[in-house]
Every structure is written in structure tokens, then in C-alpha cells.
Amino acid sequence: MSEHSHSANAQFHDPAHAAEFDRRAAVSDIRGQLAERLIEAMALRGDETVLDVATGTGRFARPVSGCLAGGSVVGIDPALAMLRVSRDSDADPIPRYGRVAATAERMPLREGIFDCAWVAFSLHHFVSATDMVREAGRVLKPGGRLFILDPIIAAADDALDAAVNSLINDVFQRSHGAGFRFFAQEEIRRLMTDGGMEVVRDDLHTYPVDQDGTDGIPTGRHWIEVMDELEHRPPELKARFQERYFRYERTGDQVHLSGGFHFGLVAGEKRPGAD
Ligand SMILES: C[S@@+](CC[C@H](N)C(=O)[O-])C[C@H]1O[C@@H](n2cnc3c(N)ncnc32)[C@H](O)[C@@H]1O
Numbered sequence: 001m002s003e004h005s006h007s008a009n010a011q012f013h014d015p016a017h018a019a020e021f022d023r024r025a026a027v028s029d030i031r032g033q034l035a036e037r038l039i040e041a042m043a044l045r046g047d048e049t050v051l052d053v054a055t056g057t058g059r060f061a062r063p064v065s066g067c068l069a070g071g072s073v074v075g076i077d078p079a080l081a082m083l084r085v086s087r088d089s090d091a092d093p094i095p096r097y098g099r100v101a102a103t104a105e106r107m108p109l110r111e112g113i114f115d116c117a118w119v120a121f122s123l124h125h126f127v128s129a130t131d132m133v134r135e136a137g138r139v140l141k142p143g144g145r146l147f148i149l150d151p152i153i154a155a156a157d158d159a160l161d162a163a164v165n166s167l168i169n170d171v172f173q174r175s176h177g178a179g180f181r182f183f184a185q186e187e188i189r190r191l192m193t194d195g196g197m198e199v200v201r202d203d204l205h206t207y208p209v210d211q212d213g214t215d216g217i218p219t220g221r222h223w224i225e226v227m228d229e230l231e232h233r234p235p236e237l238k239a240r241f242q243e244r245y246f247r248y249e250r251t252g253d254q255v256h257l258s259g260g261f262h263f264g265l266v267a268g269e270k271r272p273g274a275d
Contacts, residue, residue: 009125009177012056012079022057022085028216030207031121034263035063037205038118038149041265047071048115053104053136054122058086062094064118074114076100076107105131109139116140118147121218124172124182133195133268142272146197148188151219152204152264154244155184164241167233171226172219185264197268206260209246213254217261224255 011017025031038060044050047070052061055075065073073096077083083099102108104119105128117136126132136146153169156162165182173180183191189199214220227248230238242248246259 009079009179011175012077013081015081015084018057018079018081018085021082022059024215025057025059025218028218030216030261030263031059031218033207034120034149034205034265035060037203037265038120038147039063039067041147041201041203041267042067042116042118042145044068044071044116049074049113051076051109051114051117051136051139053107053117053119053132054125055086055099056082056122058094058097058099060118060120061086061097065094065096068096071115072096072098074098074100074109076102076104076109078103103127105135107135107139111138112141114140114144116145116147118149120149121151123148123150123188124180125176127179129183129191130195133191133197137196137268137270140270142270144270145200145267146192146270147201147265147267148192149263149265150188151182152185152188152262153182154262155186160236160240161244163237164244167229167237167241168226171229172222174225175222183264185266188264188266192266192268195268196271198271199266200269201265201267203265205263205265207263208260210258212256214257217257223257227255 044067046068049071050073052073052075055061055077058075061073061075078101080101086094104126117140123129153165156165169181192199214223230241246257249256
């Protein structure tokens with residue numbers, strides 16, 4: 001058992017999990033398309049200093065660094081196992097890319113040095129998303145932008161919606177620790193404004209799915225556990241889940257999914273004069 005086994009996000013400290021994460025990430029069309037949307041939104045000139053918060057194995061850092069002719073990408077992440085996967089790609093290193101082993105809530109970085117920052121597929125893992133936004137704001141230059149890209153849950157309109165969302169988060173917490181939670185898009189906007197950023201972009205990207213199994217769907221396999229759990233809950237919960245999220249049909253061990261997966265891309269700008 002590793003020293004991290006009981007801590008939140010222990011799986012990212014496991015080299016086998018890190019390698020498996022990277023393998024799945026490499027073949028996900030949805031992630032590839034979202035990387036393109038993120039890069040379009042960042043509209044880099046090519047000489048910026050850019051921060052990748054929770055860089056993982058560098059799957060987003062690589063295409064972003066490809067947009068730079070000067071400047072650099074700094075990736076921070078506390079999981080050495082994840083950082084080592086990108087280091088191990090020595091045959092094809094990510095250009096202009098440096099890695100720092102640290103958490104997003106307390107970045108060992110000087111203030112006001114980054115033109116731009118992003119956090120992809122990681123907001124739901126942070127111990128404190130509020131502290132992450134505050135820290136990102138501290139290290140950004142005035143006018144610098146923070147982009148948050150994450151799977152989002154539906155905003156709860158009533159108690160049934162709230163019960164569905166709570167079940168989803170409970171299931172994901174079993175594998176990812178008690179701090180795990182998905183955000184609704186409006187909650188991400190609020191995180192930005194509460195952190196002193198002005199929301200300058202607020203995109204919703206929906207990817208239709210009609211497939212057997214969850215390959216290629218970010219966070220995919222845990223949705224199977226959500227469906228398993230719904231089988232033991234009142235039928236109205238399952239019905240509301242299918243209305244708000246996606247439909248599924250089981251045949252033996254197979255599950256067929258149809259519907260849409262939703263991802264929020266929200267950008268906040270550090271107001272000139274803000275700390
Ligand atoms: C699902 S991976 C995403 C990695 C990368 N952004 C990508 O999309 O390929 C989540 C990452 O968040 C990192 N992480 C978890 N908690 C963190 C924290 N408090 N501060 C910074 N990174 C964290 C994990 O170590 C892991 O590498």
C-alpha cells in the first residue's frame with residue numbers, strides 16, 4: 001500500500017493508474033476536440049508564459065506548447081507518478097515545458113508572472129477550488145486569464161435533481177476521495193467572480209454519444225457505477241437521471257449510452273489592480 005493510499009486522489013500517485021490514465025486520454029476524441037476549443041479560446045500570440053494547473057501527464061500541455069514559438073508552459077501537479085509519465089516521453093519531449101510538483105491550492109510560484117493559466121479535467125479533484133482560483137489569480141499578470149474546462153453537472157432545479165447530483169458525486173467519491181465534486185456551470189462562474197476574476201467567456205460544449213460502453217468519455221467508467229447504483233434507487237431517480245444526463249440500456253454485461261456529455265469552458269480575467 002503506498003503512502004498516498006488513504007489520501008484524496010491517491011490513484012494519481014499510482015504509476016500503473018497514471019500510465020492507464022495517459023493511455024485512455026491519448027485516444028479520447030472528446031478530449032482532443034476540447035483541447036482544440038481551449039486553444040482557440042486562449043488565442044495565444046506565441047510568446048506567452050502559460051500555467052497548466054493540475055498538468056497530469058501533460059496531455060493538454062503538449063498541444064498548447066505547440067502554439068508557442070517563444071514563452072513557456074509551466075505545469076504543476078502534486079502527483080509525481082503523473083508528472084513522470086510526461087518526463088518518460090523522452091523520445092518525444094514536450095517543448096518549452098517545465099514541471100513543478102505542488103498543489104493548486106498553494107503554488108510555489110511568484111505572483112504576477114503568467115499571461116494565461118488553464119485547468120483541465122481537474123476542478124472536481126481539488127481540495128479547495130476556491131483556493132485554486134485565488135492562487136491562479138495571484139500568479140497571473142493583471143489582465144491575465146484563467147480558463148477552467150471541466151465536465152459539468154446540471155444545475156439542480158428541485159430536490160430530485162439535487163438527489164441525482166448527490167448520488168453522482170457520492171459514487172465518484174468512492175474512487176476519488178471525499179473532496180471530489182462536479183460543479184454546475186454557474187458554480188464555476190461564481191468561483192471566478194468570488195476569486196476576484198471577471199468572467200469573460202462562458203461556453204458549454206456538448207458531445208453527443210451513441211455507443212456501447214464508455215471508452216473515450218472522460219471520467220467514463222465511473223458513470224457505469226452511477227448506473228449500477230441507480231438500479232437500487234427509486235425509479236423516479238433513474239428517470240430524472242436519464243432526463244438530465246444520458247439514456248442507457250443494459251443487455252447482459254453490455255451497456256449502451258445515448259445522449260450528451262456536457263463540458264463547461266469558463267474564462268475569468270484578472271482585473272487590472274487586483275492582487
Ligand atoms: C484527471 S487528471 C487531469 C490531468 C490533465 N489536466 C489532463 O486533463 O490531462 C487530474 C489531475 O489533477 C491532479 N490534482 C489532484 N488534486 C490536485 C491539487 N490539489 N492540486 C493540483 N493538482 C491536483 C491529479 O494529480 C491529476 O494529475
